[in-house]
Every structure is written in structure tokens, then in C-alpha cells.
Amino acid sequence: MGIADLFKTKEFKAEIERLTVENSRLQEIADLKLSAQQMKPSELAALIHEKEDELSKLEQTLSEQKVQEQSELGELSDSKAKLQSEISSLTEQINNLRKELGDVDEQVEMASYGLYKPRYDFASSLGYKDKLQSVRTEQKKMLSNQTAYNITFPLTFNNSAAKGKAIQKKNGKQLVRSFNVECEAAINKVTYSNIDRIESRITKSFAQLNKLNEGNGIELSPDYLASKKDELHLAYEYETKKQQEKEALREQREREREEAKAQKQIQEAQKQLEKDLDHYQKALSEMTEKLATLTNEEERAGVEASIEELQRNIDKAEDEKKDLDYRQQNATAGYVYIISNIGSFGPDIVKIGVTRRLDPMERIDELGSASVPFKFDVHALIFSYDAYALEAELHQRFDTQRVNKVNNRKEYFHVSIQEIKKALEEYKDLTVDFTETPDAPEYRESVAASKAQ
Numbered sequence: 001m002g003i004a005d006l007f008k009t010k011e012f013k014a015e016i017e018r019l020t021v022e023n024s025r026l027q028e029i030a031d032l033k034l035s036a037q038q039m040k041p042s043e044l045a046a047l048i049h050e051k052e053d054e055l056s057k058l059e060q061t062l063s064e065q066k067v068q069e070q071s072e073l074g075e076l077s078d079s080k081a082k083l084q085s086e087i088s089s090l091t092e093q094i095n096n097l098r099k100e101l102g103d104v105d106e107q108v109e110m111a112s113y114g115l116y117k118p119r120y121d122f123a124s125s126l127g128y129k130d131k132l133q134s135v136r137t138e139q140k141k142m143l144s145n146q147t148a149y150n151i152t153f154p155l156t157f158n159n160s161a162a163k164g165k166a167i168q169k170k171n172g173k174q175l176v177r178s179f180n181v182e183c184e185a186a187i188n189k190v191t192y193s194n195i196d197r198i199e200s201r202i203t204k205s206f207a208q209l210n211k212l213n214e215g216n217g218i219e220l221s222p223d224y225l226a227s228k229k230d231e232l233h234l235a236y237e238y239e240t241k242k243q244q245e246k247e248a249l250r251e252q253r254e255r256e257r258e259e260a261k262a263q264k265q266i267q268e269a270q271k272q273l274e275k276d277l278d279h280y281q282k283a284l285s286e287m288t289e290k291l292a293t294l295t296n297e298e299e300r301a302g303v304e305a306s307i308e309e310l311q312r313n314i315d316k317a318e319d320e321k322k323d324l325d326y327r328q329q330n331a332t333a334g335y336v337y338i339i340s341n342i343g344s345f346g347p348d349i350v351k352i353g354v355t356r357r358l359d360p361m362e363r364i365d366e367l368g369s370a371s372v373p374f375k376f377d378v379h380a381l382i383f384s385y386d387a388y389a390l391e392a393e394l395h396q397r398f399d400t401q402r403v404n405k406v407n408n409r410k411e412y413f414h415v416s417i418q419e420i421k422k423a424l425e426e427y428k429d430l431t432v433d434f435t436e437t438p439d440a441p442e443y444r445e446s447v448a449a450s451k452a453q
Helices: 003-008 010-038 041-103 125-144 161-187 195-212 222-293 297-329 360-367 387-397 417-424 441-452
Strands: 149-151 218-220 334-340 349-355 377-384 412-414
Touching: 125 222, 149 161, 161 195, 161 218, 161 222, 195 218, 195 222, 222 297, 334 360, 334 387, 349 360, 349 387, 349 417, 360 377, 377 387, 377 417, 387 417
Parallel strands: none
Antiparallel strands: 149 218, 334 349, 334 377, 349 412
């Protein structure tokens, strides 16, 4: 490297800059010494005093900055401690939530579950109960004849094979008992939403207990695991069947109460019609006798008009009586109703039901009682001499649009009013007065009140 190249290096330039700064500082010191030598003692003392004041002020400023920094540091420390406490609290909440979700997750949306396929198809809950008892009896037999667990290899105790086998049998019974306790706790919690997870939990417990007892030469048998899984499904299907039977019984009792109310209304209406007919017939008899005695044409015309009116009333009452007699003798005559409750269930959700009451609005008013926040709106009341068949046909037509696709006793359908109207137009022999737009006054007023707040 030549001299010219040396002058171009960074190190050389940096060294030049350093020497320049150092030279400047030495020059300042030299100037200060020269100035001090030229000053009078009094001027020098004043300069020293001035510099001491500047130094004191500088030290005070530094002290104040240090105090402020310490204060800010303390505040930051407090904030840090507070945040750490909040993080600890939130972490605990998260762990608790995870524990709850891991235990029994009942809040997962039902759409994510697969359809449960029953293992048995007994007609009543009694069949499930008997089969469940049979499975549990078989498990007791497996325990007594030592097929609930297997001895994988023999052990000796104090050089005795017999004592070793006795200990293994004792440990085997304890192993089965532990497995039974875990299975019972799991089965008692089974629901539609967690049955797959409960079965997986039983399988996992089976594997863990067997792994823990590898050194003891014992293991739970696969047949016993299969029996426990069978018990799980039977227990779930038994409880489900019992619930279905309860709902069916409740529905039957409700139908019987409905029929009793309808029969009572019919009987009361029949009594009233008989009274009216008796009254009309007596009046007719009196008017007929009176007519025979009258000679005045004007009076005769008035009486004849009254007789005609009475005869019309009698004919009408007799027709109504015939209709009531028919409805009393035929349990299928009644009204099919199409109702909705937009405030409770939202738009395009309708209930298609049937009632045999003379006044169907009584039944509809009962449905809109305290069980729902708003009253039902009526879209159609259809009288039919075979009302239950008409209801069944409509249910079948909209079967794929049921809200509850598991329990067919729930009569709610996700279908537009226009679709139902179009379907009813196909029944030419029915007179249907259809209302498309629901009034829903309380719901609409409630919405308006909410917006006004």
C-alpha cells in the first residue's frame, strides 16, 4: 500500500478526526490558562464562583432528573405488577374454561355431531331395561369366572407360584373394580352430544389401566371392554326411549284433555240448541194457532212472516244439531290451524296443528300463554270432517322442512306462508280464508319501543 492509499483509509481518517478534536480541547485549555494568567485575582475569583454556580445548578438538575426517573420507574413497576396479576387471573380463568370444555362440552353446536345409530330397536323402554340388566349380569359372571381380566404371565411370591397366582387374582379383581368405577362415572354423564367422547374415554381408561398393570402380569380383557361399551349404548338408548315414552304419554294426555274439552263444548252447544229448538217450535205452534183465528189480511201477513222466520231458525238449528251430532260421533272432525309467532321464533316458522273444539281460537290462545313471549298469529283456520288426515298430509308434505328433525311430535316447520297457501289451494273441497301477513302487534310495538330507547 502506498502513502496516497494510506491517506484514504477509514482508520487514517478517524485518527485525523480524533487528533483534531483533541487538539481543539488542548487549545481551549491553553486559552483558558492564558486568560487566567492575564486576569486579576478578583476577576479570577469571580470566574471561579460563576463556574461553581453553574456546576451546582447542573448537579441540582441531575438530582431532580434522577428523582423523576426513580418515580417513573416506581410507577412502571406498579403497572408491571398489576398487569402480571391480571395475566395470572386471566390464565386461571382460561384453565378453568378449558377444564370445563374438556370434562363435558355441552355447548358445541348440534350440527357438528353425527347422527346416532341405535344398536338396538326395542319397542319399549322395558326391552332396553331387560337387555341392560342382562349385560350387567353377564359382566358379573365374567368377573366370577375370571374372564373379565387375563393373567399375561405367572408371578411367584416367596418362591411360591400358588401365592403369586392368588395375589394376581386379587389384583385382577381390584383392576376390574377400578375400571367399573370409571365406566360408571362416565356412563352416568352420557348424552347425545358426548356419547362418542364417553366411549373414547372408556377405551382410554382401559388402555391406561392395562399399561399400569403390565408389571403385575394382568390386563383387562377385550371382551369386558366390549361389554362395557355395549352397556354405555344401552344406557343411553334406554334413557332416550324413556324420554320418548314420557313425551308420547304427555301428548296422549294432552289429546285426551283436548278431546274432553271439545266434547264438553259440543254437549253444551247441543243443550243450548235443544232449548232454542224447543223455544222456536213452541213459538211456531202458537203462531200457527193464532194464524188460524185471524181474518185481517194485514195481521195474517205479519204472523206468516213470523212463522217463516221461526221456520228458518228451526231449520238452521236442526242443521247445526246434525253437525254437532256428527262431530260428537266422529272424532276426526275439527279445525286444522296454521299459526306463526314471528316475535318468538322468527319469520317463516309456522305451526300446523289440529283441534276439535267448536271455537279453535280457545286452543290457539292457550298455545300463546306464558310459554312464549308473544301471542300467535292465525294464517288459516280450516274446518274438515277429517281434520287429522289433513294435518298429517300437510306434515308429510313439509316433512323435510321440520324445525325439529328428530321429534315429529313437534309441529313446527321452516316454510314460507306463500308455500303453505299454494299447498292449500290444491284442496278444492276446502274453504280457506288465508291471511298472509301476521299482525304481531305486541312484537312490532316492542321493536319500535326498543328503537326509541
